[in-house]
Amino acid sequence: MKRYHWMLLVLLGVWVMAQDSSLPGLKETGNYTQGSLGQVLQPLPVTNAQPDGVYSVGAWPLYTPELADGPGKELVMGYCQVCHSTTYITMQPPLPAATWDAEVQKMIKTYGAQIPDDAAKQITAYLQAHYTPETRKQ
Amino acid sequence: MDNPMHRRNFLQRAAGVLAAAGMLPWVKAQTSSQTAEALPSFTGPGPNPYWNGVNPFVVYPQKLPLLRLTDRGIQLETPRQYFRTAFTPNEAFFVRYHLDLIPNSIDLSSWRLNVEGNVEKPLTLSMQDLLTRFKPVSVAAVNQCSGNSRSRFQPRVAGGQWGNGAMGNAIWTGVRLMDLLQEAGVKPGTVQLQFQGLDRGPGPEGKGSNAFIKSLDWNDPVLQECIVAYRMNGEPLPMLNGFPVRLVVPGKFSTYWMKHLTWIRALTKPDDNFWMATAYRIPDTPRGNTTPADIAAGKVKTVPIGNVNMPVRSFIVDPDGSSKLVAGLPVEIRGVAFSGYGRVTKVEVSLDGGKTWRVAQLGDYHGPYSFRTWSFQWKPTQPGRYTLAVRATDEKGNVQPDEPVWNPGGYLWNRIERQDVVVGTAS
Numbered sequence: 371m372k373r374y375h376w377m378l379l380v381l382l383g384v385w386v387m388a389q390d391s392s393l394p395g396l397k398e399t400g401n402y403t404q405g406s407l408g409q410v411l412q413p414l415p416v417t418n419a420q421p422d423g424v425y426s427v428g429a430w431p432l433y434t435p436e437l438a439d440g441p442g443k444e445l446v447m448g449y450c451q452v453c454h455s456t457t458y459i460t461m462q463p464p465l466p467a468a469t470w471d472a473e474v475q476k477m478i479k480t481y482g483a484q485i486p487d488d489a490a491k492q493i494t495a496y497l498q499a500h501y502t503p504e505t506r507k508q
Numbered sequence: 509m510d511n512p513m514h515r516r517n518f519l520q521r522a523a524g525v526l527a528a529a530g531m532l533p534w535v536k537a538q539t540s541s542q543t544a545e546a547l548p549s550f551t552g553p554g555p556n557p558y559w560n561g562v563n564p565f566v567v568y569p570q571k572l573p574l575l576r577l578t579d580r581g582i583q584l585e586t587p588r589q590y591f592r593t594a595f596t597p598n599e600a601f602f603v604r605y606h607l608d609l610i611p612n613s614i615d616l617s618s619w620r621l622n623v624e625g626n627v628e629k630p631l632t633l634s635m636q637d638l639l640t641r642f643k644p645v646s647v648a649a650v651n652q653c654s655g656n657s658r659s660r661f662q663p664r665v666a667g668g669q670w671g672n673g674a675m676g677n678a679i680w681t682g683v684r685l686m687d688l689l690q691e692a693g694v695k696p697g698t699v700q701l702q703f704q705g706l707d708r709g710p711g712p713e714g715k716g717s718n719a720f721i722k723s724l725d726w727n728d729p730v731l732q733e734c735i736v737a738y739r740m741n742g743e744p745l746p747m748l749n750g751f752p753v754r755l756v757v758p759g760k761f762s763t764y765w766m767k768h769l770t771w772i773r774a775l776t777k778p779d780d781n782f783w784m785a786t787a788y789r790i791p792d793t794p795r796g797n798t799t800p801a802d803i804a805a806g807k808v809k810t811v812p813i814g815n816v817n818m819p820v821r822s823f824i825v826d827p828d829g830s831s832k833l834v835a836g837l838p839v840e841i842r843g844v845a846f847s848g849y850g851r852v853t854k855v856e857v858s859l860d861g862g863k864t865w866r867v868a869q870l871g872d873y874h875g876p877y878s879f880r881t882w883s884f885q886w887k888p889t890q891p892g893r894y895t896l897a898v899r900a901t902d903e904k905g906n907v908q909p910d911e912p913v914w915n916p917g918g919y920l921w922n923r924i925e926r927q928d929v930v931v932g933t934a935s
Contacts, residue, residue: 394770395619395752396706400609402580410567423617427569427747430610433579435549452521453710453717454608455580461563463552463664473666480786481717503553 397424405431435460438508442496449485449493450477459497464506470497521710551669556659559588559828559927560671570746572599577668581605581709582748585673591825591844594871594879595648596676598741603748604653604674604762606720606783607709611768614706616752621688621736625702625773628693635752638738642683647735648878649758650677650846651765654788654813658918663800665918672823672925677846677879680756682737688772698726700775703755705768716782722764723779724757724814733758733877736769758877759817759848761919763788788813789917795819796920797913818848819922820908822855822882822900832932835891841868842883847902854901855882861895862910862924868898876903891933897926 393399413428434455437443450456465473474494477483485493499505547562556562565573568584577583584603590596616635623631633641653674655667668674689701700723711717724731735756738745745751750767757764763783779785789810790796796816798808822845833839845852851873856865871881888894899908910924 393706393708394622395614395616396611397613397615399611399613399706399708401612402608405566405579410573413569423619424613424615425744425747425751426613429612430580430582431566431568433564433566433576451580455578457576457578457580460550461577461669462666463550463556463659463669465664465666469666480715480782482712482715483717506550508549 398426401429402432403429405433433457438500440496440499442492442499445489445493446496449483449489453477453481453483459501462501464501464503467498467502470494470501473497551659552664555662555664556669556671558671559823560673561585561659561669562671563669568603568748570599570748571603572597574600574603575671575673577670581608582610583668584748585670586676587673588825588828590676591673591823591879592842592881594844594874594881595678595741596879598678598743598746598749601651601676601678601740601746601749602653602674604668605707605748605767607707607711607717609708609710611706611747611751614747614752614768619752619770621753621770621772623688623692623772626695626698626776627689627774628695629691631688631692633688635738638683638736638753642687644681645684645735646679646681646739647733647756647758648677648679648874649756650675650818650848650877650879651756651762652676652818652846654761654763654919655917657921660912660921660923661914661918662912663914665916667918674762677844678740679742680735680737681739681742682735682753682756685734685736685755685772686732688736689774692774694726694774697776698774699777700725700779701731702771702773702775702779703764703766703769704771704773705750705754705766706770707768716787720766721779721781721783722766722788722814723775723781723784724764726774728814730757730760761788761813761818761848764814784812787917788919790816790919791915795909795913795922796915798915800914800916803916813917813919816848816920818846819920820847820849820852820900820902820906821845821922821925822852822898822908823925824896824898824927827896827927827929829927829929832930833888834934835888835931836934838885838887840883841886841896841898842881843898844879844881845898845900846877846879847900847904847906848877849906850876850903852880852900853903855880856899856901857884857886858897858899859886859894861926862897865899888931891931894929894931895926896929897924899924 566576574584590600621633656674659669702723755766791798825843855868868882868884
């Protein structure tokens with residue numbers, strides 16, 4: 371249960387940040403929640419909604435697969451998930467070590483991810499240790 | 509430009525996510541009991557051999573189960589079976605976001621479409637204005653991701669590992685972009701029109717990780733065809749497809765079809781933001797084809813993918829190889845075809861892997877930018893293994909090639925598609 375509570379806190383944090391918005395008409399954005407496994411309940415029709423100008427949907431469900439275990443995993447989960455879930459890693463085909471290095475550098479230089487040099491080195495080493503053609507298992 | 513996420517917030521958010529790293533529970537994929545064996549969880553370093561990507565089914569608001577590429581930001585692929593018809597259901601239409609702050613709720617009482625920049629009279633239009641002050645028009649048009657079929661590339665390239673399902677066709681209804689611009693009065697000196705929606709990311713302002721922004725050249729003839737669409741297949745747009753309005757750019761890849769469209773800006777200088785200057789660029793070569801060696805040598809000049817239209821493509825939807833066919837039992841080979849360069853004039857089917865070709869029957873014509881269905885009646889008489897193939901030709905004479913394409917972005921795939929089938933005996 372403790373792990374579950376932590377997850378809710380993270381998601382709440384992301385969501386609270388997202389509400390600091392001055393975009394016209396934007397009532398809520400970036401609301402995510404853990405997605406369901408197995409059977410999925412049908413959505414209730416919106417017949418009870420108010421006939422006003424607000425058009426809403428539920429939170430976006432997360433379906434994030436587990437990363438390979440190994441040194442650097444927690445750094446990846448922390449820094450990479452500031453902007454995107456680690457599904458962006460597991461979705462890729464096995465990529466050469468040089469490509470993973472370039473991807474990490476792109477996140478820092480092009481997209482402005484604020485990752486200390488030492489952490490970036492460990493993140494790159496982790497990705498190369500688990501997600502190249504030679505190393506990928508899952 | 510308004511931005512919800514400033515540097516301070518980015519750091520706060522980074523701290524929050526970091527604090528909880530290692531504590532997140534993980535989703536364990538389940539193997540469907542529908543099949544004895546599931547697809548692998550990834551493909552590579554060889555090409556993905558399957559029609560769709562190998563990703564699992566997931567359920568999102570306003571959507572039927574789709575194939576999850578990524579869950580934050582959200583990228584969902586349409587399963588093959590939804591392409592049996594010329595129009596793709598809204599509930600099954602693919603989803604592709606670049607950033608993770610995706611609207612969950614929009615208030616039309618304060619939402620406005622802004623037409624601004626180098627114009628005589630800036631406009632601030634409500635949904636009511638769009639519905640009542642401008643003549644509605646409709647177009648049937650295919651919306652296809654630039655990276656559709658990226659998982660076919662050899663060598664593989666990083667990016668969304670789509671199979672063939674990052675596409676869909678809909679009847680889009682809304683107001684002509686040019687009607688809005690005429691009312692605003694675009695001033696001389698305009699070189700591009702810039703489009704921006706309500707989705708944002710947590711990255712620093714001015715970076716591609718903060719906002720997704722695209723521009724089209726002011727002299728591009730496609731502007732005459734563009735629609736600011738508030739209806740999709742006769743319904744309001746699903747949130748994940750751009751509610752309340754999105755830009756429709758017939759014949760061009762989806763990257764220009766801005767979702768949650770809220771700003772249209774007339775620019776006097778070419779847009780040099782990340783999403784124009786760095787991303788979504790293709791080699792300035794036939795088919796956008798190049799090699800890893802030429803890229804590494806820095807020899808390749810690139811242009812925005814908007815400089816080209818979508819190349820001609822066709823797809824086999826049935827039979828899909830999920831079960832054996834029966835010798836002597838007729839089967840309908842069928843699917844869809846389209847081209848960004850105009851009407852599909854011919855679809856040909858091969859029963860021998862592409863050695864010989866026979867003309868398929870074309871379905872109804874819904875306009876030059878739409879899917880066109882095709883079908884071919886086949887009665888396999890001999891048990892065995894067959895490789896079916898399909899190729900389309902458009903009105904400009906473009907024929908699908910059998911050579912692969914390669915570029916570092918994973919764009920513009922349009923090689924001939926194949927489907928292996930097994931025919932069993934009836935006796």
